[in-house]
Amino acid sequence: MKSRKFYISVFILFLSVFSVFGQTRKQLEEQRKKLNYEIKQVNSLLFKEKKKVNNALEDLNDLNRKISIRAKLIATINSEARILSKEIRVNETELKELRKKLADLKEDYADMIFKSYKSKSQQSRMMFLLSSQNFHQAYKRLEYMKQYTDFRKKQGEEIVHHSNEVQAVNDSLLVQKALKDKLIVSEKDQKKEIEVDKKHQEKLLATIKKKESSYKRELQSKVKAEKRVTAQIDRKIREEIERANRIAREKLKNAPTKPKSVKKNEFILSPEAKALATKFELNKGKLPWPVSEGIVVRKFGKQPHPSFPGITVNGTGLHIVTKQGQDAQAIFNGSVLNVLVSADGRKNVLIQHGNYISSYNNLEKTYVKKGDTVVTGQKIGQIFTDKVSKKTKLIFVLFKNTTRLNPSSWILRR
Template identity: 65%
Template sequence: MNNKKLYILFLSGFLMSFSVFSQTKKELESQRKKFKSEIIKLNKLLFDEKKKEKNALEDLRDIKQKIDVRNKLISTINLEAKFLSKEIKTNEIKLEKLHKNLADLKADYGEMIYKSYKSKSQQSRAMFLLSSQNFYQAYKRLEYIKQYASFRKKQGEDIVIQTDFIENIKDSLVYQKRVKDTLILSEKNEKQQIETDKKKQENLITKIKRKEKTYKRDLQKQIKAEKRVANKIDKIIRDEIARANRLARAKLKSKSVARKKNEFILSPEAKALAAKFELNKGLLPWPVKEGLVVRKFGKQAHPTFPGITINGTGLHIVTSNGSNAEAIYNGEVLNILLGSGGTKNVLIRHGNYITSYNNLENSFVKKGDKIVTGQKIGKIFTDKISKKTKLIFVLFKNTTRLNPASWILKR
């Protein structure tokens, strides 16, 4: 019976540890798949061999992003391999103990069979019962014989179960070792790819250093141009808020509606829409079906030139050629702005929130249109030189810019 209890303890302990390991393995496996998918997306969206002209700064930023993701992948693979090694070691120790326990079970069972055989040769069951002093003793002896036979049967079943369990652990160990070998090979391949990418990175850095002044001058021009565009959009939004508030006051037949400067006066319907928008923070869909963020929100150091700060007014998302921008929530088209080169910027109002879909080749909507979540807003412009299709997605609360990454789903 002690052996049986020990076996049950081993079994439950194994299953508990397997459950913990499985959970960790699943998380790591999910991360590994995510990073692999991101590398595939990076290669597809950022490294187009059909580029007419190479932009060394952009190429350097792109290759750095790929190296960063690949390093995360290698780190995840390494962790996964370590967890597997630990799991394999734990299971090997348990297997050794289970083998010993099985040997003890078999020894006990063999001894019980031998004693039973000797008992049969010395005295039959009938004589054992007939030699009882009274009926009660005969009844107890009969029950003992039944229990003994049942116990023998159970011991045999336990041996079969534990033997099967040991075989399952053996199979699991073979599989785990095979997976570990695959991970080690994958890690080796990723490291080789990183070395290739680093050589390209070094070549680009050398190229940039030769024309550093030119690149810095062009970059400063781009930063100033982006600032001018941002200021222009800010003014248009302030004007739109003022216009919307004049209409709201006319409907409310009052000029003394309390509000702060540059904030929408909200009707009950607009308040309800804004409240629903807020409730969906972190759950809103992406403005593109497939995409990669190549510039984050907020002020950030330039990845190549120390001392130069760039500002992300929203998210710069690279997507596949021919993609459309899609509304992230119900709303109304506030305005459609025309940018340099003929690109368009569609502003959609959601109560006192505004989403901006900038760098569109054309728009499928017009000012005043009611919009629903997921509706196609316009086709995103593809640069004919870089071959990149990039959406600049910005989020406002009244005139204050917010980080869109905090509002849309994590990918």
């Protein structure tokens, strides 16, 4: 394992964020704010607490996460500054044209006023009318004088309008230039921070290199342990479905209509349960997070380990790190299917929503019991905080019957 691999991964990340160039400045501004917030969350949730024992591998993963977010932020700032530069150039050209037009208007207006003054000194308006040869000519001369007065007024108003336009464009330029200067300063700050993080990254890589085989064994042991826990949860869910179906069949034994046959490991749903499942499905992508605040440190699905090529990590759901003392919250109305307890005392609350199940694992204590009815947002248990790593992590898993779903597709995007 060489540090070069990590720099290559960072370089690939920079390439992946080039897509931001096609976005509007408003979109980039929103993305910049979001990334700044993510960095604050990472610092608060992953780096704020001082750990009793440092784990170089875990620390490296956290640091890589922060570096990747900073890289995206720098790319976003660069794109936003580039768009601002274009806007400034367009506005400078517009300002130049507006100033020239304003100067021409003022010159024409001054020339007209001068000619009008000369005309008044030679002959008054009354004399101009009285010298008419007939009534028709006098009427025409009166109309001309009215039109001339209106034209002077219109030219004056046009000068005022263009003066305001020049001022507005000038003010906009000043704001844009100030924002660009601010972005440049922000970019320099982020580059300094990322350099500090990279130096720390190199130290961690050197530490891991010295004990690479030891870290690999530890990691492989954790992967195996996670697989055992996953298998136990899967087995328990199958048992719960079977138990629920036995009860359902017993209730429907004497019913006039027999329930439709269902596949193995699928819930037999009552009309009420079907309605609940339908509502759950209609809220796909709009369901609340199971924690009020947190960041995803492991996504759903199989993924290569960020530090050790060849080792695959399987995300059965979302691993969300949150603040110490935080509670897990129900993502939708439902009933508690079961509360599982692992060998080390950690608890896992399973909530049924028709034929969907939401799982809240790694709880220190629970506020609900099997059979309880829960509502959206209800606190169901306090999340466990590891005394060594100081991390408070919820493992949130979503099922349809026994099939795992990607929770990211169901909860709100942050």
